[in-house]
Amino acid sequence: MPVIVKGVGPTDAKVMIIGEHPYVDEERKGVPFSGSTGQELTKMLHEAGIAQTECYLTYVYKSRPFRNDFKNLYSKDTPKNREAKPELIAAQAELFAEIRRVSPSVIIVLGDGALWAVTGERGITKWRGSLLLDNLPGITVIPTYDPVQIMRVWQWRFIAVQDLRRAARQLTNPVAKPEYDFIIRPSYEQVVNTLVNLCKRADDREPLKLSVDIETRTRHIACLGLAWSSLHAICIPFMCVESIEGYFTEEEELHIIQLLGQLLTHPNVRVIGQNFLYDLQYICKHWGFIVEVWMDTMIAQAVCWPGMQKALDFISSMYCEYHVYWKDDSKDWAPDLGEEQLWIYNCVDCVTTYECSGVLSGLITKLDLVEPYEFEMSLVAPLLRMMLRGVKIDLKRRDEMMWELQDALQERAEWFTSLDVAGGLQLVKSKTAKAWYDSPTQQSKLFYGHYGVPMVRKRGTGRPTSDDEALKIIAQKEPLLAPVCDVLAEYRSLGVFLNTFVRAPLDHDKRMRCSYNPVGTETFRFNSKADAFGFGTNLQNIPKGGEK
DSSP, rough: OOOOOOBBSEEEEEEEESSSSHHHHHHHHTTTTSSHHHHHHHHHHHHTTOOOOGEEEEESSOOOOGGOOOGGGGGEEEETTTEEEEHHHHHHHHHHHHHHHHHHHHHEEEEEEHHHHHHHHOOOOOOOTTTEEEEEEEEEEEEEOOOHHHSSSGHHHHHHHHHHHHHHHHHHOOOOOOOEEEEEEOHHHHHHHHHHHHHHHHHHHHEEEEEEEEEEEEEEEEEEESSSSSSSSEEEEOOOOOOOOOOOOOHHHHHHHHHHHHHHTOOTEEEEEEHHHHHHHHIIIIIIOOOOOEEHHHHHHHHHHSSSSSSHHHHHHHHHHOOOOOOHHHHHHOOOSSSSSHHHHHHHHHHHHHHHHHHHHHHHHHOOOOOHHHHHTHHHHHHHHHHOEEEOOHHHHHHHHHHHHHHHHHHHHHHHHHHHHTTTOOOOSSSOOGGGGGGGHHHHHIIIIIOOOOBBTTTOOOOOOOSHHHHHHHHHHOOGGGGHHHHHHHHHHHHHHHIIIIIIOOTTSSEEEEEEETTTSSTOOOOEEEEEOOOOOOOOOOOOOOOO
């Protein structure tokens, strides 16, 4: 019979903490969170200003699931659909009865299983730190990492403590959903009046801070958002599913772009963006003017906390007074229902960036990082010029290298065939299927099935792998297969060099243009990749190649 670990704590507790399920220590003691991970949770709560003795502690599923894995309580678990087994459905109903009985002010859910059971959402990494005010009447739900996850990934600990601090603040100073004032689906007159009034403010007052963000579709600007406070924003649409001609007439759109150029290049306007080099590529290419960026919140975050996440949703979860994960809204809107959800998303991006910029400005000063931050920001303009100018390519030599690499690949493919490396094994099922040396799945079958080599598994997933590290291990374990592993590694390297670098897409003028990120690495070394329009590649890490 499974051991049941019931909830404990004051029945009138203001804070309810819900984990996924008990582990061996909790099962032995019969008390939730009484093992080593629970002890760590106690310390984290104390750091956040919450006394665990005043909390009600419980689990979604009150006994240990098979192999201590909450996923074994789902009958179906796909990226788009999750279905619970009958025992989990019963446990979920019992949990909601427990919630009604305790009636807390704040519920802290730990881990993805608890998040799903209480809110129906999934993805704890996305949703952690959110203030979920609408799931249960009168109760704020705040998700964060499970202590078990934290013990495995220790750098998540301080993030979880920040989430717990948010819960503590919600008890003493509850945050309500902001009353945003967004201008959505504006008329031409509304857009013109808004831009003209902002220009007047820039003329007449102290420097005007504006947060700017674009959304793109089919390599064009779909809409542009502007925020002049953490509550006020406008989304200016240019593309619209309701009209193939666009949201505005051609004359109206031209006038709006001219006004945007006047506003965003105004000497008294302080433009704020998030990863704004991306936006600048579009603005320069399609509208023909260059915006001087006063603050980039991604760069500010990287300077303050090198190595930490720099995406806007993470920054928001750490600094915004009110935070609810919203980044999937740009993917989930339905074109047949109109684009309001996308436009609202654009405005949320803008006001969030605006609010985060204020916190990060204070942090930069407090941490005495003004000089390194200003240096990183000084790189934005020259990097933009590099991205716009591109690199001239020797087209003749490029074509020669294509032929050389194709010949080298063919030579190695013929070597595999001449030796009959597969030993007659029927790995290829049809004429259209890939040869075994082009298929990682067939390579695993060859090495681990046909030749019986001890299986090499990928770290993290535990799945069989035949990647480059695995080839080195296989060559050491089976010296007779070492030549095959060496040639296969060469074959892969040649393929990467050909397809990733030599065949990297060139722009219309046959130059190679790439995106550069000044804070792309923890060490502040630039990184590069294809530009916003799909041209170019990572120009900083082109392999040297060998003589073979």
